Amino acid sequence: MYSIIQDLWFLFTFYMLIFYSFKSSCMNASDYQYIFVTGATGAIGEAIARNLAHDLKNYVVLVARNKNKAQNTAEDIRSKSGNPNVKYEIVDLSSRRDILSFADRWNLPLHVLVNNAATSPRSRVENENGIELQFATNVLGYLWMIQAFRDTLIQSAPSRIINVASYWAGGLDPKDLEFKRRRYDNNSAYRQSKQANRMLSAVLAEELNPHKVSVVSCHPGDVNSKLSNDLGFGGHESPDQGAMTPVWLAQLPFDELRTGKYYAHKSVESCSFSQDLKSARELYDICNGYV
Numbered sequence: 001m002y003s004i005i006q007d008l009w010f011l012f013t014f015y016m017l018i019f020y021s022f023k024s025s026c027m028n029a030s031d032y033q034y035i036f037v038t039g040a041t042g043a044i045g046e047a048i049a050r051n052l053a054h055d056l057k058n059y060v061v062l063v064a065r066n067k068n069k070a071q072n073t074a075e076d077i078r079s080k081s082g083n084p085n086v087k088y089e090i091v092d093l094s095s096r097r098d099i100l101s102f103a104d105r106w107n108l109p110l111h112v113l114v115n116n117a118a119t120s121p122r123s124r125v126e127n128e129n130g131i132e133l134q135f136a137t138n139v140l141g142y143l144w145m146i147q148a149f150r151d152t153l154i155q156s157a158p159s160r161i162i163n164v165a166s167y168w169a170g171g172l173d174p175k176d177l178e179f180k181r182r183r184y185d186n187n188s189a190y191r192q193s194k195q196a197n198r199m200l201s202a203v204l205a206e207e208l209n210p211h212k213v214s215v216v217s218c219h220p221g222d223v224n225s226k227l228s229n230d231l232g233f234g235g236h237e238s239p240d241q242g243a244m245t246p247v248w249l250a251q252l253p254f255d256e257l258r259t260g261k262y263y264a265h266k267s268v269e270s271c272s273f274s275q276d277l278k279s280a281r282e283l284y285d286i287c288n289g290y291v
Contacts, residue, residue, distance in 0.1 A: 032059040032085065034109045034156070035250065038093055038145065039117030041069040043225035044164070046077070047243035048114055052250055053081035062088040063102075063117070093117045093141035094127040096291070103148035109156035110149050112250050115142040116164040116220075118193070120230045124184035131290065132178035134186065138193035139177075143200060143287050146215075150208075157212035158254040162246055163201045165217040167264060169194035169273065174283055187231055195273050196283060198262050202274035203284045205260030214259040217274070218245045 035052055039045040040062035053060045060083070064070040070088035077086045089106075092098040118138045125133040131140065142163055146153075153159045172195045176182050179189055201217040208215055221242030222228070224235035235242075248266050249257070262271035274280065 029108065031057065032109075033057055033111045034059045034061070035112040035114065036061050036063050036110060036145075036149075037114045037116060038063040038091075038141070040064050040088070041066060041073045042116075042118075042227065043223050043239045044220050044242045044246075045116045046073055047239035048116060048246050048250075049073075049086070050077045050080060051240065051243055051247045052112075053077050053083040053086050055251075056083050056085075058083070059085040059108075060087070062086070063091050063093070064088060065090065065092050092127075093145070094119075094131070094133055094136040095129075096140070096144045097128075099141070099144045099148050103152075106149070106152065110152045111156050111159045113145060113149060113153065113159075113161045114164065114246055114250060115145055115161065115197075116246065117141060118164075118190075118227055120186045120190045120227055122186050122230060124179060132180075132184075132189070134189045134193055135178050138190070139196045139200070140287060140290055142197060143204075146204060153208070153213050154211040158214075159212070160214045160216070160250070160254065160257060161201075161204070161208075162249045163197045163215070163217040164220050164246055165197035165201070165262070166190075166194040167219045169198060172196055172199075172273075172283070174279075174286060177286065190231055196287075198271055198273045199276070199280035199283050200287065201262070202260045202277060203280045206277075209259050212254075214254065214257040216249060216257060216259060217262045217271075218249060219262075219264040219269075220244075220246055 037049040040049045041064045049060050052058050067090050074086050074088045091102045127133050127136040170191050172192045198217045201215050205215040221237040222235045223237050223239050223242035228235050245266050261268045
């Protein structure tokens with residue numbers, strides 16, 4: 001009996017994949033909503049990508065650093081969602097050169113950019129250009145992705161950028177963003193990077209709003225992940241719960257998005273960091289000095 005059920009389930013899955021593949025093949029490139037999810041092999045990133053892939057009109061691109069993880073994650077999401085248009089791109093998000101190379105080879109629209117990638121090494125590490133890794137990935141990586149795909153987002157408008165930040169934010173020192181003067185502590189560096197995400201989102205929202213590109217930041221959820229473990233925490237929510245707000249923001253009707261705002265639990269929350277536009281613009285200018 002168990003074998004018969006297994007065989008029936010296999011046949012059902014097989015024919016559903018054929019059906020979805022046929023349905024997808026009948027769609028034109030212009031019918032899709034093109035979505036990037038960075039850090040898509042992590043707990044929250046995978047959940048964001050998987051939930052968005054359940055809509056067959058979404059063409060979901062996993063942007064990640066590890067090819068084996070990206071390939072396995074993409075295959076798993078395709079199998080679970082029935083969406084054949086789940087692809088991956090290998091990009092080191094701490095490297096501006098790598099991001100620009102990705103932008104050069106991308107020749108399709110981009111409607112949703114979910115900047116989710118983050119790292120928090122326990123000791124101070126630098127990227128290939130000598131920039132402290134957490135600042136390079138969590139802050140500059142977000143900004144470089146937005147700048148590299150700026151024209152594509154504008155041409156694809158209405159489009160949106162969702163910067164996954166955190167309520168765990170604060171302590172930003174604009175004179176020591178790379179912890180060259182202060183003693184490096186990954187928790188402090190992470191909090192600083194998430195404050196920066198919220199601040200830069202407000203400035204970018206101002207800049208891109210006339211082009212019908214919305215920019216928001218959000219707190220995802222408290223998920224037990226490699227990142228949270230590196231910070232010394234666990235997590236009480238599932239990856240799907242953690243991904244809920246970013247996924248909701250990606251699917252919200254464009255006119256309902258409040259650009260420049262900080263969201264948590266699927267609603268706007270007050271954010272003193274993003275409201276301080278003077279400091280946010282000063283930070284933006286400093287970050288633009290990194291080339």
